[in-house]
Amino acid sequence: MPLLEVRNLEKHYPITEGLLKNEVGHVRAVDGVSFTVERGETLGIVGESGCGKSTAATSLLRLEEPTGGQVLFDGEDITTYTPKELKRFRRRAQMIFQDPTSSFDPRMSVGEAVAEPLVIHGIKERERRRRIVVDLLERVGLSGEDIDRYPHEFSGGQRQRIALARALVVNPDLIVADEPTSALDVSVQAEILTLIERVQAEFGLAIVFISHDMGVVREVCDRVAVMYLGEIVELGPTARVFEEPQHPYTRALLSSIPEPDPWSRGLGTVLTGDVPSPSNPPSGCRFHTRCPELVPPDGYDFTRGEWRAVMNLRVRLREEGIDVDAVREFVAGEREGVAETVDDDRVAEAVRAEFDIPDTLSDPSAERVVREALTDIVAGEGDAARDRLAEAFPTVCARERPPLDPVATGHEVACHLHRGYDSAPAEETAPGADE
Ligand SMILES: Nc1ncnc2c1ncn2[C@@H]1O[C@H](COP(=O)(O)OP(=O)(O)OP(=O)(O)O)[C@@H](O)[C@H]1O
Numbered sequence: 001m002p003l004l005e006v007r008n009l010e011k012h013y014p015i016t017e018g019l020l021k022n023e024v025g026h027v028r029a030v031d032g033v034s035f036t037v038e039r040g041e042t043l044g045i046v047g048e049s050g051c052g053k054s055t056a057a058t059s060l061l062r063l064e065e066p067t068g069g070q071v072l073f074d075g076e077d078i079t080t081y082t083p084k085e086l087k088r089f090r091r092r093a094q095m096i097f098q099d100p101t102s103s104f105d106p107r108m109s110v111g112e113a114v115a116e117p118l119v120i121h122g123i124k125e126r127e128r129r130r131r132i133v134v135d136l137l138e139r140v141g142l143s144g145e146d147i148d149r150y151p152h153e154f155s156g157g158q159r160q161r162i163a164l165a166r167a168l169v170v171n172p173d174l175i176v177a178d179e180p181t182s183a184l185d186v187s188v189q190a191e192i193l194t195l196i197e198r199v200q201a202e203f204g205l206a207i208v209f210i211s212h213d214m215g216v217v218r219e220v221c222d223r224v225a226v227m228y229l230g231e232i233v234e235l236g237p238t239a240r241v242f243e244e245p246q247h248p249y250t251r252a253l254l255s256s257i258p259e260p261d262p263w264s265r266g267l268g269t270v271l272t273g274d275v276p277s278p279s280n281p282p283s284g285c286r287f288h289t290r291c292p293e294l295v296p297p298d299g300y301d302f303t304r305g306e307w308r309a310v311m312n313l314r315v316r317l318r319e320e321g322i323d324v325d326a327v328r329e330f331v332a333g334e335r336e337g338v339a340e341t342v343d344d345d346r347v348a349e350a351v352r353a354e355f356d357i358p359d360t361l362s363d364p365s366a367e368r369v370v371r372e373a374l375t376d377i378v379a380g381e382g383d384a385a386r387d388r389l390a391e392a393f394p395t396v397c398a399r400e401r402p403p404l405d406p407v408a409t410g411h412e413v414a415c416h417l418h419r420g421y422d423s424a425p426a427e428e429t430a431p432g433a434d435e
Pocket residue numbers: 013027028029047048049050051052053054055056212278
């Protein structure tokens with residue numbers, strides 16, 4: 001039995017409006033996330049800012065109440081725990097944060113801060129508490145003499161050591177660490193990561209390690225879960241996920257790690273577009289609005305770049321529309337002319353250029369559809385253009401939500417590419433690329 005089993009965890013925040021605080025929607029910060037953590041194991045949760053990592057952490061510990069799902073700890077569902085049971089659970093599952101400063105009371109000495117959980121959990125003898133604290137301070141690389149100093153007298157890295165000592169003082173089985181090194185200088189980061197690994201082995205701890213930094217995750221995690229917009233899109237052993245990433249989002253995150261040899265990561269996918277809002281997530285696969293490997297529609301001969309460009313236009317029409325008058329003004333400005341006299345073809349060309357759609361697509365029938373859509377746009381009929389593109393170029397990625405399916409032992413991915421569909425042919429092939 002795993003130490004921790006998270007099943008379909010959900011945390012939706014209501015969006016309210018007006019004086020009466022009417023609910024007008026939900027931010028689906030965590031939207032059906034499942035994973036397990038074994039005793040002594042480190043599971044990384046990685047993803048861009050805003051994808052729901054912190055919310056997953058706080059809701060699985062019930063620091064915030066989850067909206068749905070179950071969290072089994074040692075086989076017991078903690079979502080049904082009474083306050084008393086929850087107190088016992090909190091002793092076994094601790095959390096450390098990116099900025100430890102805010103969790104220290106400035107009036108408390110280091111000794112008092114580290115011993116506080118012991119007091120809460122009923123260890124009354126002061127001398128005994130002091131002995132435990134001195135021992136822990138030494139184990140996290142501080143000196144026993146630091147016990148009477150105050151947290152503000154320490155550097156960021158040392159304060160993180162104090163936070164770790166405080167988490168360890170109740171001898172937990174699990175630590176959830178939310179970006180514990182992101183606020184630190186790189187050299188200090190490495191020290192803290194080494195310390196976490198050492199302490200983990202010494203105390204037999206399981207760790208959920210949250211980070212936006214793939215490099216850090218590679219260093220400390222046994223397995224990694226990649227999150228995008230409230231969902232896990234890939235989950236597997238760290239070495240495998242880094243060597244054979246299966247989800248286009250994972251590949252994109254990996255290619256953002258600085259790499260001495262620019263070709264060694266193949267096409268070096270660059271993520272375009274903003275992360276969509278979790279209050280109105282895209283249909284189908286949530287990554288489809290940015291995915292460089294989107295499944296193309298049957299019957300057309302797009303290159304990958306052309307297909308992505310046309311989809312970017314479609315996504316833009318869906319999300320915010322195109323202000324054609326502004327485009328006209330822009331074209332007029334460039335030619336020092338008046339907006340009213342700008343030819344419609346020039347406006348269409350400018351929209352094409354903005355979305356990197358080539359002057360003529362390689363497939364003539366696709367070209368016809370795009371031209372008609374551009375005519376709609378120039379006529380101010382953005383919705384018609386959107387519907388036209390959606391109808392002519394259907395993609396399973398926008399239609400169906402792919403489930404997390406196994407691709408190898410312990411390696412799962414939620415992507416239509418792994419469900420019997422082929423990706424569009426690559427437009428350019430870099431030397432050494434593995435596609
Ligand atoms: N209390 C809240 N009320 C409403 N929305 C929230 C709340 N807390 C977080 N969110 C939203 O939920 C989404 C997920 O946020 P979360 O902080 O979990 O992401 P994250 O991946 O940890 O990002 P970061 O690394 O920037 O903290 C974001 O869109 C965020 O704006």
